[in-house]
Amino acid sequence: AQKVTQAQTEISVVEKEDVTLDCVYETRDTTYYLFWYKQPPSGELVFLIRRNSFDEQNEISGRYSWNFQKSTSSFNFTITASQVVDSAVYFCALRSLRNTGKLIFGQGTTLQVKP
Amino acid sequence: DADVTQTPRNRITKTGKRIMLECSQTKGHDRMYWYRQDPGLGLRLIYYSFDVKDINKGEISDGYSVSRQAQAKFSLSLESAIPNQTALYFCATSDRGLVYGYTFGSGTRLTVV
Numbered sequence: 001a002q003k004v005t006q007a008q009t010e011i012s013v014v015e016k017e018d019v020t021l022d023c024v025y026e027t028r029d030t031t032y033y034l035f036w037y038k039q040p041p042s043g044e045l046v047f048l049i050r051r052n053s054f055d056e057q058n059e060i061s062g063r064y065s066w067n068f069q070k071s072t073s074s075f076n077f078t079i080t081a082s083q084v085v086d087s088a089v090y091f092c093a094l095r096s097l098r099n100t101g102k103l104i105f106g107q108g109t110t111l112q113v114k115p
Numbered sequence: 116d117a118d119v120t121q122t123p124r125n126r127i128t129k130t131g132k133r134i135m136l137e138c139s140q141t142k143g144h145d146r147m148y149w150y151r152q153d154p155g156l157g158l159r160l161i162y163y164s165f166d167v168k169d170i171n172k173g174e175i176s177d178g179y180s181v182s183r184q185a186q187a188k189f190s191l192s193l194e195s196a197i198p199n200q201t202a203l204y205f206c207a208t209s210d211r212g213l214v215y216g217y218t219f220g221s222g223t224r225l226t227v228v
Contacts, residue, residue: 009155035216043203045219091157095216100165101146101209102173103217105157 002027004094006106013082014114021077021109023092029053032096034068034075035103039089048090051075082113118142121206121220128196128227136191136223138206144218145211147189149173149181152203152222161204164189196227 003026013019025034036048049059051068059066063080079086092106119140128134138147145166150158150173160173162181170183178200182190193200203224207217 004157006157033216037216043224044221045205047216050216093216101211102148102160102163103207103209105150105159107155107157 002094002096002098002104004092004104004106006090006092006109008109009107010110010112012112012114015084016081017113018078018080019082019111019113021079021090021092021111023075023077023106025073025075025092025094027094027096027098029096029098032094035093035095036066036075036077037091037093039091039108041088045091048077079111082111084113084115087111087113117221118218119206119208119220121204121223123223124221125224126226128225130197130227132196134193134196134225136193136204136206136225138189138191138220140187140189140206140208140218142208142210142218143186144208145186146209147183148207148209148217149179149189149191150205150207151175151200152205158205161191193225193227196225198227201225201227 005024032053034051038046065078067076089108089110091108094104122137148163149161152158159175164170164183167183180192206220209217
């Protein structure tokens with residue numbers, strides 16, 4: 001079965017704190033892609049990152065970083081020095097060949113960054 | 116113009132009414148999808164279409180129907196709307212490969228009263 005779990009429903013931090021959003025996935029496929037999307041209060045879905053199953057290198061983009069660990073089936077997202085504009089719902093998602101390429105989403109984590 | 120356009124952006128309708136949500140795309144993608152988003156449940160797949168003649172049910176298709184009028188158009192219908200269909204609906208497109216994710220529309224916020 002294909003599944004994505006984001007156990008943290010809501011997280012609240014104060015501006016400038018670091019915060020990590022957890023994502024755990026399940027798949028039997030050896031080839032798959034993992035994604036993170038951001039949904040700001042305006043509602044649209046904003047693509048943040050894509051990572052394929054053969055590339056376990058961590059990624060850093062400005063204040064954002066991602067830690068992909070196949071051994072624990074996790075793809076965690078860290079925001080360093082959070083800002084109020086980071087307040088949003090964040091979704092982790094999985095796409096694999098076994099699932100005919102459909103994108104499976106986690107439940108989402110609502111991040112609130114307080115000034 | 117947006118790559119994936121959903122209309123309307125917001126809609127309030129009454130219980131029992133038929134309503135259609137429309138989606139059109141300029142990406143040239145074969146595959147199109149309809150998701151609904153509910154708080155705490157993430158996005159769940161309603162229907163998907165891999166080409167004009169290939170339409171498939173997703174995990175929550177009951178109460179919904181779809182029509183793929185052309186490669187670029189994929190409509191979602193609620194034959195008889197009920198309040199628990201109040202949600203944010205997203206249309207998305209993708210190519211056949213796995214490499215890329217989806218291109219999403221801006222969403223349609225539907226309220227059934």
